[in-house]
Amino acid sequence: MYNIKNSNELAKLINYTNLNNMTSESEMREFFEKAKELNFNSVVISPTYVPLAKEMLSDTNIKIGSVVGFPLGFEDTASKVAEAKALIENGADDIEVVINLNHIKDEKYDLIENEVKQLKEVIGDKVLKIIIETKALEDYEKANAAKAAQISGADYVKTATGFVSPNHIFENVNDINIIQKHAPKIKIEIYGGIDNYKFANQILTGGADLIGSDHGYEIVKRYKELRENTQVKPKPITLTKK
Template sequence: MITAEELAQYIEFTNLDNTATEEQMKAFFDKAKEYNFYAVVVLPHYVKLAKEELKDTDMKVVTVVDFPLGAGTTESKVAEAKDAIKNGADEIDMMANIPAIKEHNFKAVKEDIIAVKEAVGDHILKVIIENALLTVDEKAGASAMCEAGGADFVKTSSGFNGNEHFYALMESLRIMKKNAPHKEIKAAGGINNYKLVNNVIAAGVTKIGTSSGHIIMDQFNHVMDNQKVSPEQKTGPRLI
């Protein structure tokens, strides 16, 4: 059985609200500290603040590149990524070239990934292929380009262009795993409860991007507490 500490290390606690103030972000970082998540994911504007606020923790700072459209040039992505690393980002979540994927120009997709990976070096690069916008063939091709291009992770979604329902998400994870067998998978977009988290972990996901990290942890702790008492003492339904 997974522990709360282990579950927290799957979660990249996310706040990509472009209206969030510095005060609101500091409250977000305080919440992250309560649970000691693997990482926080913030907009580039807040990378320096995140690094400062989390300096006494082990949490990583992750930021996004070419987000959320995935329609920028390779040169702009490289510049964004380098700037983010300079400002203290530990990991980069980059949008894949969505127009190139839709055109089945997978060579361009791969070259885009290669260039950004070269720019970030040893820093982890996750590539968002935006499954909700893609056909099965496009998901397969984009995942294969993440494998060929040297990305560290294939990521399901930005959460800004629609989310897949449960069975579609499970099928997307199968396609990603088949076509990028040596890459880790990050699930994001609508991952907002422990039951779903449990399922995507079982499907092979190793990182989860979510703004509901605190809710997921509280649900998990409720489930664990419910299992510790005898059946006669249980007063409410289990979450899973």
Template sequence: MINKAKKLSKVIEFTNLDNSATIEEMKAFFDKAKEYGFYSVVVLPHYVKLAKEELKDTDIKVVTVVDFPLGAGNTEGKIAESKKAIADGADEIDMMANIPAIKNHDFESVKNDIKSVKEAIGDKVLKVIIENTLLTVDEKAGASRMCEDGGADYVKTSSGFNGNEDFYALMESLRIMKKNAPHLEMKAAGGINNYKLASNVMAAGVTKIGTSSGTIIMDQLNHVLENQKISPNQKTGPRLI
């Protein structure tokens, strides 16, 4: 049971991208990340240094976002933003893909944009957000292929700032991403706010979940595990699962 909870905590990238959050609110957020032992925190570039300082005695990684949430900046700006974030202590970068280029089916530009940033950050992990909520099926497929061809480490579903896909649309998006970027890992974000949904996206091949609801998801799982401990012959667990 403990292993199941620990395994889930290391999938969750605990996220706070609230641009009105204060230092004290961020410190409280980092305390929660430490309490639950999440894989990483995802913060705005402004708070990367603070995150690195607050988490220095842990194995929790610091992730930040680039060209977020519009995905309409130029490559040079993304490179500069990424390098600065890494200098400030970021371990991983979640970068918006070039959304206008995707919508114009200019996939070569999308690939070159990703490739340039990946080359600039070297062995740091690069996750590319393709913003599925704005894309057609063909655009999702093309963008996913460019993530792989451009050398990204992950293809990520969305920013969460342009609405969220419903369950069936999300599952279909993950299928398209996996088919077209078979060698990349997948990160799901945007509305992953309960254990049942987290479990479903992991079953679909997701290896990282970006969510501001990490503590809720973990509490729901722990509730299920506690019930199973009390009733070991229970086969299915509460309806939560």
């Protein structure tokens, strides 16, 4: 299993996510307070709340992630580039772009590469993640999409929007293996259905670089309770035979 030393290290492997379009500002403020409590690697939120995140997380090192073309990826490249540019201007650090699945199905990988290159150019040194929705793809399509993302300068492949995500560890590990084989230089984030520490640990053991989870707070709190807040009083021993 993945060797996680403490809850701080675990939190740094999780992007705490809230992309619910019915979340109120007061609920989002509570979400950011939870993120600050456990110091996650990043929060992933809708574009609406990026300015609020910038305000509330200014005294932390938590990165702010947000989405472009979410959740279907149908928008044209110019629209996605404009969205990404606006997010950076509002304070986002990580940009997650849903790739156009029509292009993958039609094997128009040149269009995907062109789109990713333009996105990377506009966001500069910020992190670019390409969401490829693996549950909807054949294995060869996953491989080619990951290759296109790597060739054109993306930093991560993310496996799902959360709407149609793999729900079994073996599906996730299969996706990881494919991406690692065909795009070995790109990093991998697994998202969707990760709601407990056991599953999170399996994903990390399987080779993921990061986890995205709506349940990040519960995962880390539970780990902390089990590993750090459990008081076990050792029995006294002597080092000589009686």
